[in-house]
Amino acid sequence: MNPESAENTCTVIEREHAFEQIANVIDLYKGKEGSLIQVLHLSQKIFGYLPLEVQQFIANEMDIPLATVSGVVSFYSFFSTEPRGEHTIRVCMGTACYVRGGKKIVEHLQNHLGVDLGKTTPDGKFTFEIARCIGSCALAPAMTIDDTVYKQVNLNKIGRILEKY
Ligand code: FES
Numbered sequence: 001m002n003p004e005s006a007e008n009t010c011t012v013i014e015r016e017h018a019f020e021q022i023a024n025v026i027d028l029y030k031g032k033e034g035s036l037i038q039v040l041h042l043s044q045k046i047f048g049y050l051p052l053e054v055q056q057f058i059a060n061e062m063d064i065p066l067a068t069v070s071g072v073v074s075f076y077s078f079f080s081t082e083p084r085g086e087h088t089i090r091v092c093m094g095t096a097c098y099v100r101g102g103k104k105i106v107e108h109l110q111n112h113l114g115v116d117l118g119k120t121t122p123d124g125k126f127t128f129e130i131a132r133c134i135g136s137c138a139l140a141p142a143m144t145i146d147d148t149v150y151k152q153v154n155l156n157k158i159g160r161i162l163e164k165y
Pocket of ligand 1: 094135
């Protein structure tokens, strides 16, 4: 077997396994109140994101229209239809952060990472997004990487922050 076909076989098995896990989750939640959000949340953890084929699978298994599933996925910003990076950078664009340099930080990160807002770097390391106020206005501008909050961020600090990842 050549390495390429071994890799493809592995990917197919992983995908099948992911769909099996999603089916188990649906089995657990189907018919319960608010179950669609739970199912989508756990499916995103299993699959990494929610492409159309996963949404279709969930719609079929839960006996609900695809439009209902897609509507919920597009309504909540924590659901993603594209593969996400290993880490998520969110720059606060609330008023306090915006006026104290948030815009410059966004522009700097766009150049540094080489991707636009909402996108993931080609190496799959970072997904780059903006956030609303994250409750650190007194120490604006602020940004988060995953669950860590960075306050009083400036262009000099950004390089050192990113190095940690
Ligand atoms: S506006 Fe950015 S933390 Fe509040």
